[in-house]
Amino acid sequence: MILKLKNVSKGYGDPQKSNYRKVLDEINLEVYENQKIAIAGPSGSGKTTLLNLIGTLDKADSGEIIFKGTNIIEYSDEQLAHFRNRQLGFVFQFHHLLPQCTLWENVLLPVLPFKKIAGKTEKEWAEYLLRKVGIWEQRNQKPSELSGGECQRTAVVRALINKPQLILADEPTGALDEKNALNLTELLNHISSEEGISLVVVTHSAELASQMDKIYQLKDGQLR
Ligand SMILES: Nc1ncnc2c1ncn2[C@@H]1O[C@H](COP(=O)(O)OP(=O)(O)OP(=O)(O)O)[C@@H](O)[C@H]1O
Numbered sequence: 013m014i015l016k017l018k019n020v021s022k023g024y025g026d027p028q029k030s031n032y033r034k035v036l037d038e039i040n041l042e043v044y045e046n047q048k049i050a051i052a053g054p055s056g057s058g059k060t061t062l063l064n065l066i067g068t069l070d071k072a073d074s075g076e077i078i079f080k081g082t083n084i085i086e087y088s089d090e091q092l093a094h095f096r097n098r099q100l101g102f103v104f105q106f107h108h109l110l111p112q113c114t115l116w117e118n119v120l121l122p123v124l125p126f127k128k129i130a131g132k133t134e135k136e137w138a139e140y141l142l143r144k145v146g147i148w149e150q151r152n153q154k155p156s157e158l159s160g161g162e163c164q165r166t167a168v169v170r171a172l173i174n175k176p177q178l179i180l181a182d183e184p185t186g187a188l189d190e191k192n193a194l195n196l197t198e199l200l201n202h203i204s205s206e207e208g209i210s211l212v213v214v215t216h217s218a219e220l221a222s223q224m225d226k227i228y229q230l231k232d233g234q235l236r
Pocket residue numbers: 024025035053054055056057058059060061062105
């Protein structure tokens with residue numbers, strides 16, 4: 013097992029006040045090596061919140077999040093940095109590309125903390141991925157010169173560049189037309205099978221969800 017969530021709860025606001033809202037209520041989840049799971053659920057049900065907790069961008073109020081046997085809450089700063097940079101690929105709902113960098117620079121950015129410059133292998137891998145999702149020609153453009161769907165595909169390539177063990181993707185096909193959504197779904201599927209990457213994908217797309225091994229619904233703080 014690569015990831016296990018044990019009774020994870022998270023709320024927003026002050027628990028003593030009326031504005032408090034419990035978003036996740038004792039969530040349990042298990043993800044195995046190479047397994048692909050989809051999480052669906054209404055807007056505001058807590059899907060992004062859940063991914064942020066697993067991605068260590070936010071902290072749970074209670075419960076345990078165990079990645080390869082260790083509770084991530086117990087990680088040292090060094091372990092956290094390694095986890096985020098090398099073991100995890102995160103595709104954000106609103107992609108978060110660096111506006112001053114080109115598409116090419118954006119996708120190679122995660123390589124820099126451990127290599128200083130991207131080598132031949134990384135560049136070949138980046139080219140392969142960019143061609144695969146059809147944005148190789150746009151590689152010298154900046155995010156402001158790209159369409160929303162092109163930015164989203166860039167974000168997916170960036171998440172794959174370090175060949176992580178786990179990918180968390182928040183609506184990766186949300187801004188794409190049918191053809192490009194299908195392309196991206198195929199890429200995610202193909203790469204995760206080939207590289208043995210586990211996938212947790214938040215999606216409203218029935219097409220994408222149907223290609224995962226398991227589909228969960230998040231509703232009223234519960235995963236079903
Ligand atoms: N930082 C925050 N402070 C207060 N409330 C928040 C915060 N972040 C999220 N929420 C609330 O928590 C709930 C869950 O938000 P979340 O973004 O996880 O939903 P979601 O399932 O990803 O929705 P969507 O499908 O629209 O992306 C929402 O009601 C939201 O308003």
